[in-house]
Amino acid sequence: xxxxxxxxxxxxxxxxxxxxxxxxxxxxxxxxxxxxxxxxxxxxxxxxxxxxxxxxxxxxxxxxxxxxxxxxxxxxxxxxxxxxxxxxxxxxxxxxxxxxxxxxxxxxxxxxxxxxxxxxxxxxxxxxxxxxxxxxxxxxxxxxxxxxxxxxxxxxxxxxxxxxxxxxxxxxxxxxxxxxxxxxxxxxxxxxxxxxxxxxxxxxxxxxxxxxxxxxxxxxxxxxxxxxxxxxxxxxxxxxxxxxxxxxxxxxxxxxxxxxxxxxxxxxxxxxxxxxxxxxxxxxxxxxxxxxxxxxxxxxxxxxxxxxxxxxxxxxxxxxxxxxxxxxxxxxxxxxxxxxxxxxxxxxxxxxxxxxxxxxxxxxxxxxxxxxxxxxxxxxxxxxxxxxxxxxxxxxxxxxxxxxxxxxxxxxxxxxxxxxxxxx
Amino acid sequence: xxxxxxxxxxxxxxxxxxxxxxxxxxxxxxxxxxxxxxxxxxxxxxxxxxxxxxxxxxxxxxxxxxxxxxxxxxxxxxxxxxxxxxxxxxxxxxxxxxxxxxxxxxxxxxxxxxxxxxxxxxxxxxxxxxxxxxxxxxxxxxxxxxxxxxxxxxxxxxxxxxxxxxxxxxxxxxxxxxxxxxxxxxxxxxxxxxxxxxxxxxxxxxxxxxxxxxxxxxxxxxxxxxxxxxxxxxxxxxxxxxxxxxxxxxxxxxxxxxxxxxxxxxxxxxxxxxxxxxxxxxxxxxxxxxxxxxxxxxxxxxxxxxxxxxxxxxxxxxxxxxxxxxxxxxxxxxxxxxxxxxxxxxxxxxxxxxxxxxxxxxxxxxxxxxxxxxxxxxxxxxxxxxxxxxxxxxxxxxxxxxxxxxxxxxxxxxxxxxxxxxxxxxxxxxxxxxxxxxxxxxxxxxxxxxxxxxxxxxxx
Numbered sequence: 001x002x003x004x005x006x007x008x009x010x011x012x013x014x015x016x017x018x019x020x021x022x023x024x025x026x027x028x029x030x031x032x033x034x035x036x037x038x039x040x041x042x043x044x045x046x047x048x049x050x051x052x053x054x055x056x057x058x059x060x061x062x063x064x065x066x067x068x069x070x071x072x073x074x075x076x077x078x079x080x081x082x083x084x085x086x087x088x089x090x091x092x093x094x095x096x097x098x099x100x101x102x103x104x105x106x107x108x109x110x111x112x113x114x115x116x117x118x119x120x121x122x123x124x125x126x127x128x129x130x131x132x133x134x135x136x137x138x139x140x141x142x143x144x145x146x147x148x149x150x151x152x153x154x155x156x157x158x159x160x161x162x163x164x165x166x167x168x169x170x171x172x173x174x175x176x177x178x179x180x181x182x183x184x185x186x187x188x189x190x191x192x193x194x195x196x197x198x199x200x201x202x203x204x205x206x207x208x209x210x211x212x213x214x215x216x217x218x219x220x221x222x223x224x225x226x227x228x229x230x231x232x233x234x235x236x237x238x239x240x241x242x243x244x245x246x247x248x249x250x251x252x253x254x255x256x257x258x259x260x261x262x263x264x265x266x267x268x269x270x271x272x273x274x275x276x277x278x279x280x281x282x283x284x285x286x287x288x289x290x291x292x293x294x295x296x297x298x299x300x301x302x303x304x305x306x307x308x309x310x311x312x313x314x315x316x317x318x319x320x321x322x323x324x325x326x327x328x329x330x331x332x333x334x335x336x337x338x339x340x341x342x343x344x345x346x347x348x349x350x351x352x353x354x355x356x357x358x359x360x361x362x363x364x365x366x367x368x369x370x371x372x373x374x375x376x377x378x379x380x381x382x383x384x385x386x387x388x389x390x391x392x393x394x395x396x397x398x399x400x401x402x403x404x405x406x407x408x409x410x411x412x413x414x415x416x417x418x419x420x421x422x423x424x
Numbered sequence: 425x426x427x428x429x430x431x432x433x434x435x436x437x438x439x440x441x442x443x444x445x446x447x448x449x450x451x452x453x454x455x456x457x458x459x460x461x462x463x464x465x466x467x468x469x470x471x472x473x474x475x476x477x478x479x480x481x482x483x484x485x486x487x488x489x490x491x492x493x494x495x496x497x498x499x500x501x502x503x504x505x506x507x508x509x510x511x512x513x514x515x516x517x518x519x520x521x522x523x524x525x526x527x528x529x530x531x532x533x534x535x536x537x538x539x540x541x542x543x544x545x546x547x548x549x550x551x552x553x554x555x556x557x558x559x560x561x562x563x564x565x566x567x568x569x570x571x572x573x574x575x576x577x578x579x580x581x582x583x584x585x586x587x588x589x590x591x592x593x594x595x596x597x598x599x600x601x602x603x604x605x606x607x608x609x610x611x612x613x614x615x616x617x618x619x620x621x622x623x624x625x626x627x628x629x630x631x632x633x634x635x636x637x638x639x640x641x642x643x644x645x646x647x648x649x650x651x652x653x654x655x656x657x658x659x660x661x662x663x664x665x666x667x668x669x670x671x672x673x674x675x676x677x678x679x680x681x682x683x684x685x686x687x688x689x690x691x692x693x694x695x696x697x698x699x700x701x702x703x704x705x706x707x708x709x710x711x712x713x714x715x716x717x718x719x720x721x722x723x724x725x726x727x728x729x730x731x732x733x734x735x736x737x738x739x740x741x742x743x744x745x746x747x748x749x750x751x752x753x754x755x756x757x758x759x760x761x762x763x764x765x766x767x768x769x770x771x772x773x774x775x776x777x778x779x780x781x782x783x784x785x786x787x788x789x790x791x792x793x794x795x796x797x798x799x800x801x802x803x804x805x806x807x808x809x810x811x812x813x814x815x816x817x818x819x820x821x822x823x824x825x826x827x828x829x830x831x832x833x834x835x836x837x838x839x840x841x842x843x844x845x846x847x848x849x850x851x852x853x854x855x856x857x858x859x860x861x862x863x864x865x866x867x868x869x870x871x872x873x874x875x876x877x878x879x880x881x882x883x884x
Contacts, residue, residue: 090752091752092752092753092754092755092758093752093753093754094625094753094754094755095754095755121752122752176542290784290788291784292573292784292787293538293569293570293573293783293784294538294539294569294879294880295538295539295540296539296540296541297539297541300880300883301883322784324750324752324753325752326750326751326752326753327749327750329749330749333791333795333851336851336852337788337791337851339851339852340851340852340853340854383851384850384851384852385791385794385795385797385798385849385850385851386794386798386801386849386850387798388798388799388802405751405760405761405762406761408731408759408761409731409761409762409763409767409803412731412732412761412767413763413767420732
């Protein structure tokens with residue numbers, strides 16, 4: 001037990017992860033083992049060319065670039081994509097005035113991106129997990145409609161919100177007060193109203209063509225809520241519904257059939273029970289693969305096999321991290337656990353990159369020509385515990401993984417006679 | 425290991441005292457039964473077992489490649505190479521790893537079980553800031569499906585603690601992770617009780633929001649000090665009674681107080697402190713508080729800022745039981761570093777423990793320790809697998825006061841053993857077989873050894 005006791009002095013000399021280099025006009029990453037998250041699968045010894053923030057070529061005949069990074073055979077993946085968390089909306093969970101993901105009065109129009117803080121200490125820390133893009137979701141208020149999802153790059157820059165209105169979030173299922181039936185009925189009512197409004201608008205537009213004089217009421221600008229519901233009912237805007245119990249999922253499948261909405265289910269702890277139905281209805285599912293306990297009567301059949309059971313039934317899955325947003329960096333470990341329980345490594349990587357991009361309509365998540373150059377070079381297997389990010393790029397710009405945690409470690413392992421506060 | 429006194433019924437061991445020189449007749453001596461809910465645990469049926477060709481992490485800081493482990497009658501017989509035994513069931517573990525059973529010092533399984541319904545919220549007696557009289561064992565629901573899930577993760581021993589709402593929340597109990605339908609049938613024989621204390625935000629929030637004490641951290645300290653003062657007086661009264669009785673007098677026994685019984689147990693060195701405490705300055709004060717009232721401050725749980733006082737913890741013999749990476753959910757968890765465990769561990773005479781406090785991560789304490797191992801290696805610490813296993817085995821046993829009987833693969837210790845399909849610090853690692861007292865309690869490939877809670881049985 002004594003052989004590993006070592007002076008803290010040596011720790012101060014530990015290499016720190018390099019941060020930041022300026023944006024090269026073009027970048028070549030050579031000799032990489034590329035998990036492309038495409039039908040190309042894994043490309044050994046591959047070269048990826050980035051021009052102006054976009055992947056412009058893979059394995060070109062000749063390599064010409066302003067900057068060349070020799071990957072030395074190491075793994076290159078698409079930047080991973082977090083989702084269903086409150087990144088940028090919460091600094092400290094229990095500190096009320098550092099939280100902006102909830103509001104009692106929030107409804108479907110709640111756009112929490114207006115509160116997004118790119119300078120949260122959670123972002124540099126989360127980059128340690130190779131996450132380059134995130135879909136933050138609001139937690140809403142009393143309404144079943146929790147608000148709208150928005151997409152950010154993990155640059156920490158002021159322009160890092162890259163898309164709003166990417167999905168509408170709805171919460172159904174078990175309630176501590178009242179009946180879940182009321183919530184489902186509420187959702188059905190809203191969809192029926194939206195459908196009526198949509199067909200009325202379609203009619204009025206065609207009648208307007210016939211009678212250009214007709215005006216006033218039908219020309220009134222629809223409310224923000226009506227606009228969003230119109231996008232929902234026409235399938236332009238995905239609806240992400242939290243639900244776990246198998247029959248709740250069956251009810252939702254019926255809603256998709258009836259209204260033609262672009263439905264995604266999140267949670268789905270008993271989803272494996274109805275995996276075939278979900279697959280047939282082409283409903284993607286976002287799950288936390290390490291959630292396996294029966295947390296309530298909606299998840300009695302929860303298990304570590306969920307990711308594999310859903311995938312093998314043909315359901316497109318995305319993986320997420322349960323609980324506190326500060327744990328988001330663990331996303332790749334969750335994917336690794338899904339592999340330990342039956343997914344292939346390629347399936348698991350796709351479930352934290354390409355599949356998430358597909359669900360939310362993002363032009364990232366794959367190492368493919370034309371995709372945004374969100375790339376991560378790993379020291380070893382990206383899903384295992386012994387690897388770390390060696391280099392990462394967001395839209396072709398390199399970012400580091402140094403965080404406040406590293407500053408604290410260095411302060412308290414530095415060799416000094418002075419109070420630690422002088423070590424900066 | 426501090427063993428509790430054998431079970432004595434409350435009251436009365438009469439001693440005949442009629443001899444000469446006796447000045448007064450002594451009444452029957454009043455004795456407090458320290459073990460009124462005794463363990464009925466019996467090991468499961470076990471065969472003599474020889475596991476061969478494994479990579480063995482002993483839990484004592486050693487790694488032995490291509491090693492064999494023989495266990496019989498519930499105990500480790502030998503650990504070495506080229507062992508043989510004609511009577512033993514042989515398991516060829518070529519390419520696999522063998523470790524001591526995982527020990528979690530901080531669990532709420534059974535007291536905050538799955539399903540987490542209101543009827544099952546039995547972990548926090550939030551009715552007064554000092555509830556040393558409550559015992560977590562009285563809340564344990566043995567049918568919590570989490571016990572089975574933890575067993576599949578290699579957990580063989582776990583301490584069930586009350587929650588952290590109170591300054592002094594009550595006794596914790598150490599369990600064997602075997603299926604049982606009474607708490608007593610899971611109770612670790614002769615393990616000392618723990619006493620849960622809590623620093624910081626939780627007690628002051630719970631009571632402060634009711635405009636009751638404590639409302640501040642200074643209120644927290646005042647609350648502990650008042651409790652320990654009363655306990656000191658109580659102990660003094662009982663010690664005087666014992667001394668007077670021993671001297672042949674016929675003293676009147678002090679009035680029994682079940683809250684103070686527990687605190688006196690700490691002052692007597694029989695009950696070990698387990699203190700939910702995140703921040704450096706608070707842990708430093710809790711160490712002094714122990715000195716003020718003559719008890720040892722025990723293990724600090726969560727201890728997110730332990731790295732700031734690693735020297736103080738080592739100097740005072742305090743364990744710190746930590747997560748690898750939880751942070752940010754409240755202010756006192758804001759200063760996390762991923763190398764916290766490694767920095768604590770780097771001190772001489774340290775006792776770094778990785779704990780779960782979670783029905784989810786208790787299933788993956790090997791991975792939790794692995795996160796620390798590899799992040800610390802990245803930061804320049806010279807740590808290996810044989811070091812990391814200590815955080816979830818022998819140091820955990822030390823924290824619970826059971827290190828003499830479990831926590832490492834050494835001759836004579838309990839055969840609490842986990843066979844892993846690979847290096848246990850990989851995200852892909854799975855416990856294949858788990859043994860408690862030499863008996864197989866879990867087999868990943870044999871449903872016969874996969875227990876199922878009553879709760880989940882027959883659910884459509």
